[in-house]
Amino acid sequence: MSVTQLENTIPESHPQKTYLNDGNTIGSWLLTKDHKRIAIMFLISISLMFIVGGWAATMIRAELVEPQGHLMSHETYNKMFSMHGIVMIFFFLIPSIPAVLGNFMVPIMIGARDLAFPRLNLLSWYLYIIGAGISLAAMLSGGVDTGWTFYTPYSSVYSNTHVTMTIVGIFIAGFSSIFTGINFIVTIHKMRAPGLTWFRLPLFVWAIYATSIIFLLGTPVIAITLALVVLERTLHLGIFNPAYGGDPILFQNLFWFYSHPAVYIMILPSMGVVSEIIPCFARKKIFGYNFIAFSSLAIALFGFLVWGHHMFVSGQSVYSGMIFSLLSFLIAVPSAVKVFNWTATMYKGRISFDAPMLYALGFIGLFTMGGLTGLYLASLTADVDLHDTYFVVAHFHYIMVGGAIMGFMGGMHFWWPKITGRMYPEKWAKIAAVITFLGFNFTFFPQFILGYMGMPRRYHWYPPEFQTLNILSSIGAAVLAFGYIIPAVYFIWSLKKGPKAPQNPWRATGLEWEEVPSPPPTHNFARLPIVEREAYDYEWMDGRDDSLSAASVAGGKGDG
Amino acid sequence: MSSQLVQPSEEYLWEQYEDRKQQDESYLVGMWTFLSTEIMFFGALFISYAVYRYKYPEAFYAGHEYMNVALGTINTAVLLTSSLTMALAVHFAQKRKRWMQIGMLVITMFLAFGFLGVKFVEYGDKFREHLVPGYNFEWNQANVNRLEASTAPINIIPSLKAGSLPADSAISHDAQMYFIIYFAMTGLHAIHVIIGILIMMVFIVMLVANHPSVRYHMPMEMLGLYWHFVDIVWIFLYPLLYLIPR
Numbered sequence: 001m002s003v004t005q006l007e008n009t010i011p012e013s014h015p016q017k018t019y020l021n022d023g024n025t026i027g028s029w030l031l032t033k034d035h036k037r038i039a040i041m042f043l044i045s046i047s048l049m050f051i052v053g054g055w056a057a058t059m060i061r062a063e064l065v066e067p068q069g070h071l072m073s074h075e076t077y078n079k080m081f082s083m084h085g086i087v088m089i090f091f092f093l094i095p096s097i098p099a100v101l102g103n104f105m106v107p108i109m110i111g112a113r114d115l116a117f118p119r120l121n122l123l124s125w126y127l128y129i130i131g132a133g134i135s136l137a138a139m140l141s142g143g144v145d146t147g148w149t150f151y152t153p154y155s156s157v158y159s160n161t162h163v164t165m166t167i168v169g170i171f172i173a174g175f176s177s178i179f180t181g182i183n184f185i186v187t188i189h190k191m192r193a194p195g196l197t198w199f200r201l202p203l204f205v206w207a208i209y210a211t212s213i214i215f216l217l218g219t220p221v222i223a224i225t226l227a228l229v230v231l232e233r234t235l236h237l238g239i240f241n242p243a244y245g246g247d248p249i250l251f252q253n254l255f256w257f258y259s260h261p262a263v264y265i266m267i268l269p270s271m272g273v274v275s276e277i278i279p280c281f282a283r284k285k286i287f288g289y290n291f292i293a294f295s296s297l298a299i300a301l302f303g304f305l306v307w308g309h310h311m312f313v314s315g316q317s318v319y320s321g322m323i324f325s326l327l328s329f330l331i332a333v334p335s336a337v338k339v340f341n342w343t344a345t346m347y348k349g350r351i352s353f354d355a356p357m358l359y360a361l362g363f364i365g366l367f368t369m370g371g372l373t374g375l376y377l378a379s380l381t382a383d384v385d386l387h388d389t390y391f392v393v394a395h396f397h398y399i400m401v402g403g404a405i406m407g408f409m410g411g412m413h414f415w416w417p418k419i420t421g422r423m424y425p426e427k428w429a430k431i432a433a434v435i436t437f438l439g440f441n442f443t444f445f446p447q448f449i450l451g452y453m454g455m456p457r458r459y460h461w462y463p464p465e466f467q468t469l470n471i472l473s474s475i476g477a478a479v480l481a482f483g484y485i486i487p488a489v490y491f492i493w494s495l496k497k498g499p500k501a502p503q504n505p506w507r508a509t510g511l512e513w514e515e516v517p518s519p520p521p522t523h524n525f526a527r528l529p530i531v532e533r534e535a536y537d538y539e540w541m542d543g544r545d546d547s548l549s550a551a552s553v554a555g556g557k558g559d560g
Numbered sequence: 561m562s563s564q565l566v567q568p569s570e571e572y573l574w575e576q577y578e579d580r581k582q583q584d585e586s587y588l589v590g591m592w593t594f595l596s597t598e599i600m601f602f603g604a605l606f607i608s609y610a611v612y613r614y615k616y617p618e619a620f621y622a623g624h625e626y627m628n629v630a631l632g633t634i635n636t637a638v639l640l641t642s643s644l645t646m647a648l649a650v651h652f653a654q655k656r657k658r659w660m661q662i663g664m665l666v667i668t669m670f671l672a673f674g675f676l677g678v679k680f681v682e683y684g685d686k687f688r689e690h691l692v693p694g695y696n697f698e699w700n701q702a703n704v705n706r707l708e709a710s711t712a713p714i715n716i717i718p719s720l721k722a723g724s725l726p727a728d729s730a731i732s733h734d735a736q737m738y739f740i741i742y743f744a745m746t747g748l749h750a751i752h753v754i755i756g757i758l759i760m761m762v763f764i765v766m767l768v769a770n771h772p773s774v775r776y777h778m779p780m781e782m783l784g785l786y787w788h789f790v791d792i793v794w795i796f797l798y799p800l801l802y803l804i805p806r
Contacts, residue, residue, distance in 0.1 A: 114576035116586045178597050186590040190582055216593060220601035228608075228744065235694040237740050238733060239608070245733035250611050254604055528578065 018519045033118035039104035049091040056084035061474040077460040078145035085148030097269035102208045108512040111193025113523045116186040127176040135169025138162035152240035152251045156232040167226045174223045181215030195531035206293040207272025210300035214261045222258035256307035264303040270407020274360045279536040280508040281357035282349025286536045288341040295334035302331040328378035355429030359410030362437040366402025391451025394444045417501030421519040424494045436483030442476025572776035587778045616734040623738030624804040632802040642671035643791040653780035669760045693740045699732035
């Protein structure tokens with residue numbers, strides 16, 4: 001992607017006016033309408049929630065070290081895995097990449113000064129904070145033991161825990177997702193720079209667009225469903241309670257109608273990040289741009305048609321089971337299209353193994369594992385055996401942690417210089433990436449075996465013969481924790497001590513690298529850019545760099 | 561869409577937009593996107609309605625007997641009229657006729673209050689008849705007798721032949737399901753009406769004060785779209801809940 005900028009307004013020598021130093025009061029942050037500052041506030045809040053969810057995960061793994069765990073009572077264990085699921089899914093993974101990296105990067109990538117509705121964007125952060133606060137308060141003041149799935153009638157009749165309050169928090173945070181989705185869709189439709197056609201957009205933008213569709217069409221359904229659970233619970237109704245003529249399968253249908261697409265909310269943005277990183281560190285144009293773009297949309301649409309594979313053994317009819325099984329196999333196709341296109345991009349590329357690339361490669365490997373084991377679970381017969389075992393747990397952690405969080409970490413490293421204007425220590429970052437990959441596999445690969453041997457999920461007592469694999473998994477979790485602690489330390493360190501980042505440390509294409517200094521000024525662009533080139537034109541960029549080897553390319557001048 | 565009606569002015573341009581055209585179109589896309597979300601909001605309830613009506617046709621028939629069709633029809637007319645006045649308010653906003661706009665908004669708000677008032681009466685009747693789901697719901701022989709004496713074409717559902725309806729707990733639960741769906745759907749709709757009224761109040765106050773931001777007609781168009789959506793939802797609710805055998 002190349003750009004003609006009519007005038008270069010920011011001289012290199014002057015201290016920059018950036019979005020970070022444009023007002024230092026607390027009010028200038030809490031009342032900001034700047035998408036970049038809101039992204040930073042989201043980053044801080046979801047990181048705190050990640051610590052809470054990670055702490056719950058630590059407790060779970062500690063409990064499972066021995067067959068008859070003595071660390072917690074049954075009730076506490078149930079609350080612990082519920083808290084882990086609720087916090088990680090609703091308050092970390094779902095907002096993670098869209099609300100942080102998407103919020104920060106999408107307007108810059110498409111050449112806009114801000115999102116279409118900045119005040120709505122700020123409102124979305126406040127709703128997130130209120131929702132997270134209420135749910136967190138519920139979980140800390142006694143907890144909830146239904147699991148993150150809130151299956152009825154347990155959640156609506158029998159559970160004596162803080163179900164109502166937790167659901168209220170999730171309900172409010174749902175509006176945060178919806179508003180974020182509306183903002184992205186309008187921004188991507190209406191705010192693209194001149195010349196930036198749909199098929200010149202970075203693939204990250206396509207991924208965020210597809211994610212927003214799921215936000216819009218899925219979130220309201222779970223909101224109303226959970227609201228009905230609260231009504232059933234508080235008013236003694238029988239909407240989903242078979243004792244009163246209600247249908248618990250209806251709850252499961254409505255719940256998974258959102259919650260299966262929610263998995264694609266988590267994974268699609270990560271795929272977008274990987275699509276940015278791979279061409280940059282292979283120095284090649286992405287292979288099959290259109291296929292990757294449309295596969296994002298295909299995943300978003302097919303994602304709404306596969307929810308029934310969560311209910312193969314719940315009493316749903318065999319015929320719907322067969323159809324959902326077939327559709328679930330079909331959604332593997334667009335995912336595979338992406339993986340093959342990324343590998344084809346790297347083929348004969350000039351690959352360098354910087355930290356973002358390591359995370360992206362880790363993503364490809366782990367996502368492939370998670371995706372392929374998903375096919376086991378999509379098969380009706382195999383699922384009868386594997387349903388509600390640790391095989392399922394391992395499968396979705398390969399997608400959500402191995403996929404979504406690897407992508408998030410890759411994106412954080414890739415754009416950290418742009419976001420903060422500082423470089424992180426490359427050597428430590430590489431070490432952390434490798435530790436994350438190894439620790440992750442140590443944690444979750446044993447769980448595939450455990451599940452295949454028959455260990456059910458959500459139990460904390462298990463036969464002694466499972467202990468070796470469980471210990472292995474817990475040790476892996478400790479290693480994995482280091483994989484997250486190390487980046488947290490050096491990211492914070494780099495804010496003050498890291499070397500100043502140049503405008504384009506990776507020599508990457510894209511408006512955010514070619515046109516905007518690091519960190520960006522408040523309004524991103526002094527003069528809106530005009531785009532004249534396809535995305536990921538690395539052959540052109542490297543050729544230009546070779547011919548201009550001595551000259552600065554900071555302004556992106558001299559082409560066209 | 562409507563920018564040809566008034567000359568485009570750069571006066572009310574937010575800083576993130578290049579020009580008024582882009583801003584107007586962004587507003588429109590945003591509102592339609594939001595309405596698609598709203599459709600899914602009600603969609604979950606419509607699918608619940610479908611599931612339970614398929615499962616308990618007799619109970620849904622029995623439940624609808626307690627709907628006050630006259631009041632429901634009046635309310636439909638009231639809401640449709642309010643859509644007309646809202647459309648006129650949007651029209652006058654485009655023409656920049658402030659007092660006409662205020663007048664139309666006041667009438668719309670008045671009609672919306674009328675709708676809520678009728679709904680209030682209907683809900684009150686349900687309370688008195690012990691038909692509000694929950695602890696005080698009652699379904700007994702009296703309900704069955706009333707149903708059997710009803711003049712509606714009872715042959716729609718074969719099992720509703722006279723004397724074949726037991727007043728046992730099963731049909732009681734099933735009948736309660738109809739009222740749960742009824743209150744959930746009309747309740748969510750009423751919440752939307754109330755939100756609409758609140759937004760109208762804000763608009764009226766700002767218009768009377770001649771606040772600069774309401775001189776821009778797009779916010780008014782957004783309110784119009786929202787109100788028409790509320791109206792359309794009711795157009796579906798009315799036959800589904802009130803007119804089951806007809």
